[in-house]
Amino acid sequence: MSRSAELARLIRAEAGEAPADCALVLGSGLGHLAGAVRGRAIPYADLPGFPHAGVSGHVPQLVVGELEGRRVVVLGGRAHYYETGRPDAMRLPLEVLRELGCTRLILTNAAGSLRPDIPPGGLMLLSDHIALAGTNPLIGEPSEARFVPMTDAHDPAMRAGLRRAAQALGIALPEGVYCWFSGPSFETPAEIRAARILGADAVGMSTVPEVILARFLGLRCAAISVITNMGAGLSDEAISHDHTKAMAPQGAALLEQILRHYLRHDL
Ligand code: HPA
Numbered sequence: 303m304s305r306s307a308e309l310a311r312l313i314r315a316e317a318g319e320a321p322a323d324c325a326l327v328l329g330s331g332l333g334h335l336a337g338a339v340r341g342r343a344i345p346y347a348d349l350p351g352f353p354h355a356g357v358s359g360h361v362p363q364l365v366v367g368e369l370e371g372r373r374v375v376v377l378g379g380r381a382h383y384y385e386t387g388r389p390d391a392m393r394l395p396l397e398v399l400r401e402l403g404c405t406r407l408i409l410t411n412a413a414g415s416l417r418p419d420i421p422p423g424g425l426m427l428l429s430d431h432i433a434l435a436g437t438n439p440l441i442g443e444p445s446e447a448r449f450v451p452m453t454d455a456h457d458p459a460m461r462a463g464l465r466r467a468a469q470a471l472g473i474a475l476p477e478g479v480y481c482w483f484s485g486p487s488f489e490t491p492a493e494i495r496a497a498r499i500l501g502a503d504a505v506g507m508s509t510v511p512e513v514i515l516a517r518f519l520g521l522r523c524a525a526i527s528v529i530t531n532m533g534a535g536l537s538d539e540a541i542s543h544d545h546t547k548a549m550a551p552q553g554a555a556l557l558e559q560i561l562r563h564y565l566r567h568d569l
Contacts, residue, residue, distance in 0.1 A: 304397075305350075305351055305394060305397075306394060306397035306398045306400070306401050307401055309349055309350070309351070309352075309394070309398045309401070310398050310401030310402050312349070313344060313349075313364065313366060313398070313402060314402070316342055316344060317341060317342035317344070317366035317367070318342075318366070320373055321373070321402065321403025322366060322373045322374060322375045322399075322402045322403050322404050323372050323373055323374065323403070323404065323405065323406065324372060324374050324375075324404060324405075324406045324407075324408065324565065325374065325375045325376070325377070325399040325402075325404040325406070325407045325408070325521075326374060326375070326376045326377070326407075326408050326409075326410065326561070327376075327377045327380055327392075327407065327408070327409045327410060327512060328360070328361075328376065328377065328378050328379070328380075328410055329360075329380070329409075329410045329411035329412050329508060329509075329528065329550075330360060330411070330412040330543070330546055330547060330550060331412055331528070331530070331546060331547040331548075331549070331550025331551060331554065332410050332412070332528060332550055332554045332557070333360050333361035333378045333379060334361075334551075334554070335376065335410075335554060335557070335558055335561075336361060336363065336365045336376045336378040338369060338558060338562075339365045339366075339367040339368065339369045339374060339376050340367045340368050340369075341365055341366050341367015341368060342365065342366050342367060343363045343364070343365045343378075344363060344364045344365075344366075345362060345363045346362040346363060346364065346379065347362070349364065349398075351394045352364075352394065352395055353379075353380070353381030353385075353386075353391050353392070353395070354381070358543070358547070360378065360379030360380065361378035361379055362378060362379040363378045363379070364376070364377055364378070364395075364398075365378065366402070369561075369562065369565055370562050370563075370565040370566035371565070371566060372565045372568075374565070375399055375402055375404055377395055377399075380392055380395075380508060380512070382485065382486075382507055382508050383435060383437065383484055383485075383507070383508075383511060384484055384485040384486040384507060389435075389437045389438060389439040389441070389511045390439035390440070390441075390442075390511065390515065391511075392439075392511065392512050392515060393439060393515050396512065396515050396516055396519055396521065397519060399521070400519050400520070400521060404521065405521065405522060406457075406460060406521065406522050406523070406524075407512075407516050407521045407522070407523040407524075408460070408464075408523070408524055408525070408526070408561065409509050409512050409513065409516075409523060409524070409525035409526075410525070410526050410527075410528065410557060411480075411506050411508045411509045411525065411526075411527050411528070412506065412527070412528050412529075412530045412546045412549075412550050412553075413426065413480065413504040413505060413506035413527035413528070413529055413530070414488075414489070414494075414504060414505045414506065414529070414530070414531050414532060414533040414534070414541065415503070415504050415529045415531070415532050415533060415536075416494060416497060416498045416502055416503055416504060416505065416532075416533045416536065417476075417478065417503050417504075418532075418536075419476070420476050420478065420503065420504065420529055421529065421532075422529050422530055422531050422532065422539075422549055422552075423529065423549065423552040423553055424474060424476075424529050424553060424556070425468075425473070425474070425475055425476075425526055425527065425528060425529065425553050425556055425557060425560070426475075426476055426477070426478045426480075426503065426504050426526070426527045426529060427461055427464055427465065427468075427475050427476070427477045427478075427524070427525075427526050427527075428456050428477070428478070428479070428480045428509070428524070428525040428526070428527065429456060429461070429477040429478060429479060430455070430456055430479050430480075431455075431456070431479060431480045431481070431482060431509070431510050431513060431525075432479060432480070432481040432482065432497075432500060432501065432502055433482050433510050433514075434481050434482055434483055434497065434500070434502075435482045435483060435484040435510070436484075437484075438511075438514060439511040439512075439514050439515050439518075440514060440515070440518055443518070447518060448518070450514065450517045450518050451517075452514070452517065455513050455514075455517050455523070456513070456523065456524055456525065457522040457523060457524050459522075460522055460523070460524040461477070461524050462569075463564055463569030464524055464526065464560060464564055464569070465477075466569050467560045467561075467563040467564040467567070467569050468560050470563060470567075471559050471560065471563055473556050473559065473560060475526075475560065476503075478502075478503025478504055479501055479502050479503050479504075480502065480503070480504050480505070480506060480509065480510070480525070480527060481497045481500065481502035481504070481505045481506075482505075482506065482507070482508070482509065482510035482511075483497075483505055483506070483507055484507065485507030486507065488534055488541050489505055489533060489534050490534060490535075491534045491535025491536075492535075493534070494533035494534050494535050494536060495535070497533070498533075504527050504529065504533075505533055506527060509525050509527075513525060526557060526560070528549075528550050528552075528553030528554055528557060529553060530545065530546045530549035530550055530553070531545060531546065531549065
C-alpha cells in the first residue's frame with residue numbers, strides 16, 4: 303500500500319469513513335479557520351511524512367469534519383519551499399487529500415499586493431500565477447504525467463463559484479496573477495517593480511507548488527490571497543512576518559464568510 307493510502311486509512315480510522323469532498327489549505331495567520339470545522343483534528347506529528355510546518359502563524363494539524371453541511375479536510379499548516387529547499391514538500395499531504403476522496407482544493411495564503419485597488423485587509427482570487435522562484439515540485443518525477451498542462455490550472459468553475467459567493471455577500475474579490483518568490487527574505491522594491499512589469503498583481507512565498515501538484519494529482523483547485531501589505535517600496539509600512547500575522551485576521555474573516563457561502567450553496 304502506498305504511503306498516502308496508509309495515511310488515509312489511519313485518518314479514516316480516527317475521523318470516520320465518509321469520503322470528503324473539498325479540501326482547504328490555510329496560509330500564514332489563517333490557521334484559526336480550522337476551528338470553524340466540527341470534526342476530528344489530527345496533529346501532523348501523528349501523520350508520518352507530513353511536514354513539520356515550523357512557521358509561526360500556522361497550525362500543523364489536519365482536520366476532517368463538517369463545514370456548512372459538507373465534509374471537508376483542512377490542512378492547518380503548509381510547508382514552504384524556503385523551509386526545506388524542497389518544492390514538493392506538500393506532495394504527500396495532497397496525495398492524502400486525494401485518497402480521502404477530495405476532488406476540489408482551495409488554497410489560501412497571505413500575500414503582498416502590487417495594485418493600489420487591492421489594498422491590505424482585502425482578498426484576491428488567483429486567476430493565474432507566475433512561478434518566478436524558478437523551481438518546480440515535479441522535478442524528478444519519472445512518469446509522463448509530469449508534463450502537466452497549466453492552462454486553466456486555477457479552475458474556472460471554482461473561481462466563478464467563489465466570485466458568486468463573494469458577490470452575494472458584498473465582499474470585493476478581485477482576480478489577479480500571483481507571483482511566487484521563494485522567500486524567506488521579502489522582495490526588494492526592484493523585484494516588486496519587475497514582478498509588476500511581468501504581469502503580477504500580488505506576490506507571495508507559497509501556493510504555486512501546491513497548484514502544480516494538485517493538477518498533477520487531478521485535483522481541481524482555486525486559491526485566494528489574503529492581502530496583508532503592499533509590496534516592498536509601494537508604501538511606507540514596514541514589511542515583516544509579524545505584520546503579516548497581525549494583518550491576516552482581517553482578510554481571514556472575509557475569507558471565512560466566502561468559503562462558508564461557497565460550501566453551503568454548493569457553488
Ligand atoms: N511578499 C511575499 N510574501 C508575502 C508578502 C510579501 O509582501 N506579504 C505576505 N506574504
